Amino acid sequence: MAIPSPSLFFAVVSMLVLLPSPSLSGDPDLLQDICVADLTSSVKVNGFACKATATEDDFYFKGLAGPGNTNNTYGSVVTGANVEKVPGLNTLGVSMSRIDYAPGGLNPPHTHPRATEMVFVLQGTLDVGFITTGNKLIAKTITVGDVFVFPRGLVHFQKNNGDAPAAVISAFNSQLPGTQSLAMTLFAATPDVPNNVLTKAFQVGTKEVEKIKSRLAPKKS
Structure with a gap:
């Protein structure tokens, strides 16, 4: 099997080092000066569609x-x-x-x-x-x-x-950023997380799970 030359190996390593790493940033880089979110648009993208005009x-x-x-x-x-x-x-x-x-x-x-x-x-x-x-x-x-x-x-x-x-x-x-509250995510999801999942995960009985769910349930107007 042919062994890559040192110069080729160095070039490949250099490219990998220079490539941007998703783990080092939050949102993707912008591609224009501004892109004001059109919050009324039905278009689904990774972010929001841009409005035609901005103020x-x-x-x-x-x-x-x-x-x-x-x-x-x-x-x-x-x-x-x-x-x-x-x-x-x-x-x-x-x-x-x-x-x-x-x-x-x-x-x-x-x-x-x-x-x-x-x-x-x-x-x-x-x-x-x-x-x-x-x-x-x-x-x-x-x-x-x-x-x-x-x-x-x-x-x-x-x-x-x-x-x-x-x-x-x-x-x-x-x-x-998005926010996931542990209590709300597990005990107030829609539809419900099954009780048998929560009882086994938290090592408690069904009554305890139901009590927590009732306390975290959205208040009816």
Whole structure:
């Protein structure tokens, strides 16, 4: 069998090194200056179809200026500034959110399948953490001015254990990071995840599963 020449081997290795790696980025690179999302379009693409015309309002959003309403089961609320709120973010690969926490509030364990997240603490003190695929918890207490990073796709949480409200600004390397809450995904899916799957996975009885499902079921208006 012929052995490749050193020059050919070097050329192939160089090409592989220079090729972009999908694991190093969030959304795909843009192919034009702007592609303002047409949120009314029925066209399905990896992102959103582009509007024919754009205005300054497509790149503007003031929803992160004030605190959100944390009067809910978890005592926290996420206000997103993603492509669905800022159509001009389409193809740009970035977005933000504001998260507010009541005293004792929790942003429950969840993942962002399409983005790494970085939080900057605006006020208060939070206990935060993520779990690696090796089942190791990486956790820290952060306060005003601190930054903490949650790697893409890993389960993470934030908890306000203080007696005062807390808030953070989150940055993402995706125009639409996506969020999967573990509890809602498993116990409030439509149609239901079968009880025999959940009882075996969590090593509990059917009554416990049904109790959790009833508490997480969408409220009927």
